[in-house]
Amino acid sequence: MTRCPPDALAAHLCDDGPPHRLTVRLRGLLDHTAAHELVALVALVSEALADRPDVTELVLCCAGVTQCDLDGVSALIAIRRRADAHGARLTLGERPAQVDRLLVRTGTAAYLGAVRHPGQALPKP
Numbered sequence: 689m690t691r692c693p694p695d696a697l698a699a700h701l702c703d704d705g706p707p708h709r710l711t712v713r714l715r716g717l718l719d720h721t722a723a724h725e726l727v728a729l730v731a732l733v734s735e736a737l738a739d740r741p742d743v744t745e746l747v748l749c750c751a752g753v754t755q756c757d758l759d760g761v762s763a764l765i766a767i768r769r770r771a772d773a774h775g776a777r778l779t780l781g782e783r784p785a786q787v788d789r790l791l792v793r794t795g796t797a798a799y800l801g802a803v804r805h806p807g808q809a810l811p812k813p
Contacts, residue, residue, distance in 0.1 A: 695754050697725035701736055702749075709745040710736055710776070715752030718760030718787075726763040733767050737774040746771045751782035756790055764800050777801065 695716045702711040712733060716722070737743055748767065753760075764780070771778040779801040783791075791797035 697722040710743045711747045713749040719757040720759040730766045746776045756787045
């Protein structure tokens with residue numbers, strides 16, 4: 689049996705919120721070393737949205753993301769496009785500071801729904 693590396697990208701669909709919300713909890717590497725997993729993540733989200741026409745809010749919980757690079761940002765952009773096509777609003781929740789800094793540096797924070805609560809600013813690039 690092959691074991692997954694401890695930081696391999698994993699995604700878990702959660703149905704613990706309101707019926708109009710789909711939450712995906714991410715854990716591990718959201719970077720170039722997880723290229724196949726990033727493709728699988730986009731496919732997983734696409735299929736989940738197709739199976740749930742009532743979803744108007746897609747939340748990606750990033751608390752478990754240990755690393756993110758431009759390949760990870762590209763996957764997030766692809767997910768945003770699928771959410772838009774579905775008519776759902778994307779929100780990136782519980783992001784580590786490293787992810788926030790990358791989104792700010794790339795100018796994708798607002799586009800990807802990386803919002804903070806009032807009084808919480810995104811970090812400077």
